[in-house]
Structure formats: structure tokens, C-alpha cells
Amino acid sequence: MQRGIAHFRPSCRGRRARLVAALTGVLLAGNACGQTHNPGYDRPGLGFTPAVLGAGDITLEQGLPDVSQDRADGLTSRQYSADTLLRLGVGGPFELQLASSPWNRLTTWGTSRDTVHGRGSSSLGVKFALPDQAGSFSWGLLGSVTFTDGNPALRAGHRQYLLGAQSNWQLTPRQSLGVYGEDVREGHQHSTTLAASDTVALSETWGSYVELASVRDAGRQHGWLGGAGLTWMATPRIQLDAGVDHRLQGDASRWLGNLGVSVYFGR
Numbered sequence: 001m002q003r004g005i006a007h008f009r010p011s012c013r014g015r016r017a018r019l020v021a022a023l024t025g026v027l028l029a030g031n032a033c034g035q036t037h038n039p040g041y042d043r044p045g046l047g048f049t050p051a052v053l054g055a056g057d058i059t060l061e062q063g064l065p066d067v068s069q070d071r072a073d074g075l076t077s078r079q080y081s082a083d084t085l086l087r088l089g090v091g092g093p094f095e096l097q098l099a100s101s102p103w104n105r106l107t108t109w110g111t112s113r114d115t116v117h118g119r120g121s122s123s124l125g126v127k128f129a130l131p132d133q134a135g136s137f138s139w140g141l142l143g144s145v146t147f148t149d150g151n152p153a154l155r156a157g158h159r160q161y162l163l164g165a166q167s168n169w170q171l172t173p174r175q176s177l178g179v180y181g182e183d184v185r186e187g188h189q190h191s192t193t194l195a196a197s198d199t200v201a202l203s204e205t206w207g208s209y210v211e212l213a214s215v216r217d218a219g220r221q222h223g224w225l226g227g228a229g230l231t232w233m234a235t236p237r238i239q240l241d242a243g244v245d246h247r248l249q250g251d252a253s254r255w256l257g258n259l260g261v262s263v264y265f266g267r
Contacts, residue, residue, distance in 0.1 A: 036236045041262040042085060044229050044241040045211050046195040047180030050140030050166045052129045053089030057266030061085040065103070069255040075110040079154075081120060087127075089266070097125035097144065104154050118151030125162070136170040158187045174201040189218035207231040211245070215252050223252025237264040 039051035043061045053059060063083040070077050082103040088096045101120025108114050125144030133139075146160040164182035171177060178197040183190055195213035202208055213225040229243020238261065245256040 036264060037267055038236060038264040041239055041264075042087070043239070043260050043262050044231065044243045044258045045197060045209055045227070046193065046213055046245075047166045047178060047197065048127065048140065048142055048164070050129045050133075050138045050168055052093060052095035052127055052131065052140070053087055054266060055089050055091035057089040057264070059085075059087040059262060059264050059266075061087070061260065061262040063258065063260045066260065067255070067257040068253050070253045075108055077106065077108040079107075080105045083260075093128050093130050095127040095129075097123075097127060097142075099123045099125065099144075101150065101154070104151070106154060116151065116153045118154050121146050121148060121150040121155040123147065123160075123162075137167070138170075139165070139167045141165055156186055161185045175199065184218075186218060191215075191217045205233040207233075209243070213245070217251070221251040223250030224248040225252050225256070227256065229258065238262070 037054060037057075039053060040049040041059065041061055042048040061084075063081060065080045065082045067078065067080050069079075081101050084100050084102060086098045088098070090096050100122040104116075104118055104120050106116045123144050123146040125142060127140060127142045129138070129140035142162070142164040144162045146156070146162070148155055148157070148159060162182060162184045164180065167179045169177045176199050178195075178199065180193070180195045180197070182193045184192075193213055193215050195211055197209055197211040199207060199209040208228070208230050210228045211226070213227075214222065215225060216222045224247070225245045226248045227243060227245030229241060231239055231241045233239050241258060241260050241262070243258050245253075247254050
């Protein structure tokens, strides 16, 4: 998702060098930690993992960045967002989630071209999932509120309230099916998403997924999205992900892309 000293713009080479150095340090630290009780990550794709962190455990999930592209009323827009999700286990079946979008770049073009930079909105959420769910079926619930504290050009006009539900079926040790549904309320309007996914472990460290989603945004018509992606467990604590969704039919975002890293800090 989605400042420092005003007008300070480090070079692209400098930013890349610092990013590589930071990721290298995290990878080395993760390799030294050995086995973990990592319950999985909410990135990538639509939905979330129906499991909560243990008490005191933390997961950081970071877009590097994520990107979306849309077209409406003769205008094309593309947004890059360094989305950040911090998950904290609070004990029992609950998990606290803090999300923000500290850096965004939104470019809109048609008859003219305009670019906006800034911080997006922050959100606070709670996930519920029964610990150690037995059998091949697991489920979880997620509720969150998104505030209007970001750049006015990069946030909604009102607070948004989300309620989501995720169900997973483990068909084989290497394949699982998932169904995700959510409703987002903003003022008197609602947006809904219903998605199905198929996740396959390609090896001990590589995974793949495909997903199909029905979406209806507030004030827009119904549309369909289809997508796929890959995950790589670089260490037992670190996952890298990449994926893309594309509009198949109707009124939906033309492209949604994700590139990110997730790190587990726990026992």
C-alpha cells in the first residue's frame, strides 16, 4: 500500500540499494531462525488466511508496491501503493490488524495528465479464527474500519466499514480451495466481492494460485476479475509474492497487480 524532509528525493539507484540491503538483512535473519509456527500470510490475492497469530507474534506484509489501473469517463488512472499491513496476535481466536498506505502515486490522463503523491488512509481491523481448526475445513472472519486520514485525492470521502469471511478446503496436502466474501459500507452505499481461489504447492517453497471474483463497487455496475500469482518462501519466516488480476467482463478494474514481501516475527 499505501515523509520525511520536504523536497528530499533520493535517487532511484539509492532507493534500490537501500531496498536490496534491507531485504538481504531480513533474509539472513530469517534463515538463522529455523523452524517456526508461522500460520501463513494474508498476502497475496483476494481474501485472507483463516488463521490467527499466536499471542505476541507479529507479521509485517508489505507491497513493493501494488498497482491498479482503471478507466472511466474517458480517463485512465494508474495507482502505485506501498500498502502496509501489520498483524498482531492478541491471544485466543483474535488477531489485531493495522493497515496503512504511507506512499502512493496516482496518475490520471485523458485530455491532460495529472499526478498526485501522498499518504492513503489507515485502517484498524480484527480477525477471528478458531485456533488449531481440525480437519480439512477452516474458516475466519475479518472486520475493519478505514479512516479518512489520508490525502483527499487518495482516500474515500467517508469512513469505510468492511466485513469479510474466508473459508478454505484442504483437498490434498498440496491443493486447497478457498471462497471469500466481503461487504464494504461507505455512507449509504455498499461494495461487494465474492471470490473463489485454487492454491497449489509446486514445491516445498514455491506456490501458485488462480482466482475468479465477482465485484460490484458502489455506484458502478457488476464486473468479473480473473487472476493468478506465485509465492516463494525464501525462508520459513519470509514470503515473496507476485500476481496479477485482469478484468474479464463488465465494470471492474482493468488491472490489479501485486508485488510484495511478508515477514513473520514470532516463535
